[in-house]
Amino acid sequence: MYVEIDFSSEEAIYIQLRNQIIFGIATSQLQEGDNLPSVRELADNIGINMHTVNKAYTILKQDGYLKLDRRKGAVIAIDVNKLKAIEELRANLRCILAEAICKNVSCSEIHEVVDQIFNEFERG
Amino acid sequence: MYVEIDFSSEEAIYIQLRNQIIFGIATSQLQEGDNLPSVRELADNIGINMHTVNKAYTILKQDGYLKLDRRKGAVIAIDVNKLKAIEELRANLRCILAEAICKNVSCSEIHEVVDQIFNEFERG
DNA sequence: AAACTGTTATACTTTATGTATAACAAATAT
DNA sequence: ATATTTGTTATACATAAAGTATAACAGTTT
Known part of the structure; x- marks a missing residue:
């Protein structure tokens, strides 16, 4: 899955990232159990800071889209409520x-x- | 129309104000030609700064919900595109x-x- | 042991939000 | 005419949010 950040957007980077991952899930490009890049790898890939990615992942976890595991990294796990x-x-x-x-x-x-x-x- | 601002909300005050006026229009509580309070009056009424109200009005004008006139103040005027x-x-x-x-x-x-x-x- | 995970902490810069005064120009009211 | 009220603009300041930069910790994997 490709991630494209618009740095001239008013929307915060971590929000854009969050939304694109949700889009990925909605379009089935990302599926239950799929791994996301590590916070450092994705940050490097996009060209932003690790903490910005971490913030997006943390929110996605809180909202029930991800599970964060020290073993497997970030894994898609939908909590359907x-x-x-x-x-x-x-x-x-x-x-x-x-x-x-x-x-x-x-x-x-x-x-x-x-x-x-x-x-x-x-x-x- | 009553305006209620949640000061503990993460949503910016001028955004809350903007949204409530849009809700007022959508529910026909505010209709084409109706006057809104002046920026100073509404600011005083809510207990916030004049510039915060002015920002909300300016955005509503840009988005085609209001016309701002020195004669009549702020007037509901929907630009339907x-x-x-x-x-x-x-x-x-x-x-x-x-x-x-x-x-x-x-x-x-x-x-x-x-x-x-x-x-x-x-x-x- | 080394490298990699998420996680947390600290420090800094920049931007957004909100407040505070002040003033200007046009319209209205007295 | 004078005073008041309108939106509007400018400046300055304080606080919070967003993003960056290092660094370190605790598990997991290799």
Whole structure:
């Protein structure tokens, strides 16, 4: 899996990294049990500091996407808490849909975009 | 419309303020042509600095939710650019749906949440 | 023993956020 | 006319967040 960081972005590097790994999982490029590079290797690879990678990994661990093991390094391990996931989804969607509604985007148009994104992810 | 700021939140005050005004518009509590309090008045009201309110208003203006007039102050004025709105929606949804998909939330479950939120907004 | 894991600690720079005063220009109200 | 109120801009400061840079520790693997 390739990681691309936009250094001119306002989004923090560790957030970009976190999101790209989540994208990798959503598109099945990363699967349960897969190893990620070590914090030092990935930091070197991208050209950033080890602590920035470590921060991304730590957050991914807290959010239930990774397990960090001294033996195996960072391993994809999804902790599926569906109720919690749906409540987080709801909170995030509220903000985004509010903006869309202000701009007169209809409910069916939103559903359409949701389906399109879903298809993107399924194709990888 | 009431504004409630959570000072212990990690979310910047001007972002919280921006979002609450967008929520107000989405729920029709704020409508085209309505006046918002002046930057100084609202700042005093909430108990924050004038510049923080000004930053929120400036962003809302840039994003096409407000017009700022020396005569009338801050007035709700939606600049509906639907294509742009849908592309922004798509970009935002990608991140959020990726997380949901990782947690095995199904497409129909997402649609369900979308409908629920839509109904919330319509009822005000 | 050597090299590699995540992890933690410390120190520093840069940027973002929020506050505090102050002033300007245009519009409104008295 | 004068005073007040509007958004707007500028400057300065304090605090927090983000990122970098070394260094070290404790297990694991080779």
